[in-house]
Amino acid sequence: MTAESRRIARVLLDSPLPQLDRLFDYALPAELGDVPIGVRVRVPLRTAGRVIDGYVVEIDTEDDADRPLSEVESVVSQVPVLPERTYRLARRAADRAAGSASDVLRLVIPKRQVRVEKAWTSDAPTPVPADDAVTSASSLIATYDHLEEVLEGAGRAAVEAIPVQHRGEPGWTALLASTATRMLAAGRSSILIVPDHRDLDLLLAALGSLVPPEAVVRYDSRQTNPDRYRSFLRSLEEAPCIVVGNRSAVYAPVRAGLVAVWDDGDPLLGEPLAPYINARDAALLRQEQEDSALLFVGHTRTTDVERLVAHGYLQDVRAARRVMPRVILSTPQEMDAPTAQRMPSSAFLSARNAASEGPVLVQVSRPGFAPSLVCAECRAPARCAHCGGPLGAKHRGAVPVCAWCGRGARAWTCPTCASTKLRLASSGSERTADELGKAFPGVRVIVADSAHPVEHVADKPALVVATRGAEPLAEGGYRAVVLLDGPRMLQAPDLRIGEACLRWWSNAAALAAPGAPIHLVGVDGTIARALATWNQSGYARAELAERAPLHMPPAARVALVEGSAAAVGRALAALQELALPSDAVLGPVPIESDDYPPRVRALVRFEYGAGVKVAATLRAAVVAEAVSNRRGKGKSTRSTLSVRLDILDPEL
Incomplete structure (x- = not known):
């Protein structure tokens, strides 16, 4: 380094502001000594008149010592918490998602703990497995x-x-x-x-x-x-x-x-x-x-x-020797019978026989006793008279309670038919356990859901009623598995509900003992056949083929653009220069909120090959809006435009 040159550090600022998502040059004063790449530093931010945290990403020298540069104020720690490979990954991930690298690094690098850092030594022995x-x-x-x-x-x-x-x-x-x-x-x-x-x-x-x-x-x-x-x-x-x-x-x-x-x-x-x-x-x-x-x-x-x-x-x-669980589907006679019960006779008999030998798993869709109530006469959903929220019951005979405001509805009257009688519209894990406890006298009933977490059950006779994803591991596997509420699960307004249900059912089926019966109740069609034949990849291929003509994910990438009508309009106008297909943009449509100015939302569908340009264009629009808002006098500095890429379940 010559007398006219100086050391500079390129610093990534730890700031959520999109306009600060780049490297800033700072001079390194001689008194700081050697500054490793990746360390935490404190640097001045002249536009804000304050000092801000950041990470040293590069160290360089420059001959133009007359260029006005602020100096690094201090090195917070000599530990290089941001290796070059981690910064490159965060930068690539942020660019792909039209976001900020600092937002990604906030998930990666924990807050500094001085005592832990002082006790740390970087010479850990190499572990070797036996x-x-x-x-x-x-x-x-x-x-x-x-x-x-x-x-x-x-x-x-x-x-x-x-x-x-x-x-x-x-x-x-x-x-x-x-x-x-x-x-x-x-x-x-x-x-x-x-x-x-x-x-x-x-x-x-x-x-x-x-x-x-x-x-x-x-x-x-x-x-x-x-x-x-x-x-x-x-x-x-x-x-x-x-x-x-x-x-x-x-x-x-x-x-x-x-x-x-x-x-x-x-x-x-x-x-x-x-x-x-x-x-x-x-x-x-x-x-x-x-x-x-x-x-x-x-x-x-x-x-x-x-x-x-x-x-x-x-x-x-795949495994060299495939193992397929024994999945039994409901017969058409069981599904179409006018007196069909929640658990058909074949599943009931299978569960009763298996419960005499070991644990039996019953998967349900919802926790609680009765998540929802309806009018006993006209079947209209029971709603709270104060806020309009859905009414539910914690147990049989309990006073209905609103799920939104928590008020009790002691004197409820149906606004449609004036009836005062309520009916349980669905059964949660606790109500199902209550019903099965009466049908299986002498058998222990275990409830496993978010309110009653259970990790393991012993290899003893028991009925385990669990919500999806909360099924405990059974020692030796379950002697039978009954998958209830399948039709109700499939009714969710979700683009991916089919593959989600198949995932829930498959994970539950994998908990069964070898050869144990697995009953899928009330579901037919391609998704039921995929589970019965253990051909989940075939179902995924069929789903992918159906979404391709509609340009829905993951056949195409989807970006959500939200903000004021003017800001969204400018962002969509910038995308027109990329020559996207004429049907790429859906919307904008208004969003029901109390924000001012009113906000709108639009979806942008694009091919993977256009992802780099679309992400860069939308990110530039976000930065431009943020800078424009900050310069506006007497206005809110909150950005009026937000972008989110790779929406898994787009809906307007």
Whole structure:
């Protein structure tokens, strides 16, 4: 460095403002010494007249020492919390979603914990799994065709998990734990992504029998701030490890040799905060960047993954010897009988016989006793006289209570027919347990839902009434499974309700013991046949083919543009320069709200090949609106335009 040159740092500011989503040049004063890339710094923001946090992304020198630059005020910590690979991933993910890199990094980098940082040393020993654990993992991997080739060749695959338990563990946890163990033995890190804490605990238990505890790094929203920061610092080390966590763990700063996502259709893998990136999309971007192996594991196949399989981007991996659960569908006579009950005789007899030997699972759609009530005479939905909310009952004979305002309706009268009698419109988990308890005298009834979480049940006679997704793991598997409320589940106004139901039913069926009967009640058609033949990928292909002519996701990408009519109009006008098809834009339509000016919403459908240009154009529109609002005198500085890409279930 010559006398006329100076060091500069290019800093990414930790700010949600879209106009600040770029690198800013700051001079590095000599008294700061060597400043590593990736450290936290404090820098002045002249336009706001204050000091702001940021991350050093690049260090450079320049000869133009006369260029006016503000100086870095201080280095917060010498720990490089933002490696270059993590910044590139956050930048790519944000650009794809028309968002800010700082919003992505806010999910990745925890708040600094000084005591944890001072106690941290970056020389962790390299964990090595035992030889017998590696042998066991390899033998399980070998039961899947071509899976070993995918792992060794850094390939990409959609893996159909075997729907049975493996040595007392769910088959999918044994599979993920085995692949991570294999990677650890080769000296490479793995990232295992699961939707919720129940899946996380099951996967941690499976890993506990294969790898040393110091090899596992947990990313969990239930962790305390110090524990979370401690896990983050461990993932910065060069020693390989296995990161296990929820959706944000996909950004963990390890050098990953494997990224595996379990049950990618679960909505919990979609980030609810801007820029709303799904863990599946982030995993795909990461695999492209790092050339690691990528696995999407599930009992079912989402249309998103099936599209990639159809294009040859993902390899279809299945077990060498397929295991198909024994699914029994309701007969046409049972479904059409005028006296058809909620549980037909065949399912009832099967459950009664199985309950004498071990646990029986009954899946229902809703928790509670009676989620909704209707008029006993005209069947009109019972509504609260004060706010119009739906009325429900906590138990039989209870006073109806409004689900919105909580008021009791002691003297309810139907506004349609003036009747004062109410009828239970649907049965929740508690009411179903009440009914089955009377039908199965002497058998223990267990309720498992959000209000009554149950993780495991013993291998003893019992009836387990569980809501979808809350089914506990049974020791040795359930002796029978009854899937109720299928027609009601399929009535939800959701573009993806078919594949969602198939996922719920398949995951429940996978909890059954080998050869145990699984009764799907009241459902027929292609979705019932897909479950009975265990051909979920075929159902996904059919769904994808139906959506393609309509340009609905995932056959096409969809962007949601929302804001004032003027702001949305300017954004849509900018998109016209991209020569999108004439039917690409749906709307705008007004949004019912108290905002001023009134807000409107529009959908933009576009092909994947146009994604880069569409995202950049919409992002530029957001930045322009934010700058315009900030310059406006006497106006709100809140942006009047918001953009969200990759809407999974578009509706206007």
